[in-house]
Amino acid sequence: MSTKERTLSRDVVVTQIPSGDKHTLFAEAKVFIHQVLGGTYTVQGDSGLYRIDGKDGDAIGEQIMDNSVSAATLADGAPDPEAVWDQLKKVYDPEIPVNIVDLGLVYSMDIEPQPAPSPDDAPAYKVAVAMTLTAPGCGMGPAIAEDAKTKILLVPGVSAADVRITWEPAWNQSMISEEGKMKLGLI
Numbered sequence: 001m002s003t004k005e006r007t008l009s010r011d012v013v014v015t016q017i018p019s020g021d022k023h024t025l026f027a028e029a030k031v032f033i034h035q036v037l038g039g040t041y042t043v044q045g046d047s048g049l050y051r052i053d054g055k056d057g058d059a060i061g062e063q064i065m066d067n068s069v070s071a072a073t074l075a076d077g078a079p080d081p082e083a084v085w086d087q088l089k090k091v092y093d094p095e096i097p098v099n100i101v102d103l104g105l106v107y108s109m110d111i112e113p114q115p116a117p118s119p120d121d122a123p124a125y126k127v128a129v130a131m132t133l134t135a136p137g138c139g140m141g142p143a144i145a146e147d148a149k150t151k152i153l154l155v156p157g158v159s160a161a162d163v164r165i166t167w168e169p170a171w172n173q174s175m176i177s178e179e180g181k182m183k184l185g186l187i
Contacts, residue, residue: 004032004033005030005031005032006030006031006032006033006043006060006061007028007029007030007031008025008026008027008028008029008030008031008059008060009027009058009059009060009061010027010058010059011024011025011026011027011059012024012025012052012056012059012060013056014043014050014051014052015050015051015094015140015143016048016049016050017042017048017049017050017051017094017095017140018049018095018138018139018140019139019140020139020140020141020142020143021139023050025045025050029045029046030045030046031043031044031045031050031060032044033060033062034049035094035097036062037092037097037099038090038091038092038099038147039053039054039065039067039090039151040052040053040054040092040094040147041054041057041060041062042094042095043060049094049095051094051143054067055067067090067151067154068154069083069086069087069154069155069156071083071086071155071156072156073156073157074157076123077122077123077125077157078111078113078123078125078157079111079125079127079155079156079157079158080155080156080157081109081111083155083156084109084111084127084152084155084158085101085109087148087151087152087154087155088100088101088106088109088129088148088151088152089101089102090151091144091147091148091151093133093134093138093140093144094140095140096134096184097183097184098176098180098183098184099180100131100144100148101177102176102177102179102180102183103134103175103176103177103180104171104174104175104176104177104180105131105132105133105134105171105175106129106130106131107130107131107132107166107169108128108129108130109127109128109129110127110128110129111125111126111127111128112125112126112127112128113125114126114159114160124159124160125157125158125159125160126158126159126160126161126162127152127155127158127160127161127162128161128162128164129148129152129161129162129163129164130164130166131144131145131148131163131164131165131166132165132166132167132170132171133165133171134171136167141165142165145163145164145165146163148161148163149161149162149163173186
């Protein structure tokens with residue numbers, strides 16, 4: 001995608017890259033769109049790089065992104081594991097054009113039954129994800145984990161999600177999938 005200059009039509013809450021801090025960019029501010037991946041926009045403003053959620057695409061003259069998931073639950077009401085993995089593949093580090101699954105950042109994904117609040121309620125399922133980051137000092141870690149959690153919670157049958165960042169084992173480039181390596185020009 002080529003860089004596009006845009007003027008914000010309204011105030012928008014953004015996530016600063018790489019700190020992960022929340023800020024507000026105000027209406028009439030000029031930004032340049034650098035990347036559109038996983039339902040978010042990476043933009044450059046006067047004071048740095050930011051991530052804008054897809055739900056705020058209208059603020060930069062883009063369509064609001066529909067992030068709904070059209071997957072069926074399994075026969076017992078559990079979420080479809082493939083749908084959860086598909087959602088994780090929509091999560092990106094805003095500085096790297098490869099999703100967290102293909103980067104090798106997701107170490108595990110487990111679907112755990114939870115007690116139903118009452119006997120009349122549908123079965124409840126929690127998705128637990130263990131992931132890492134490319135570097136321990138990455139300030140975007142909490143924002144990336146929250147993005148993963150938000151996307152997982154959209155999967156039918158998921159009642160709770162826990163995304164935990166771990167540093168063991170340490171991430172290295174050999175963990176990147178073949179597809180990820182091709183996107184990064186490593187093969």
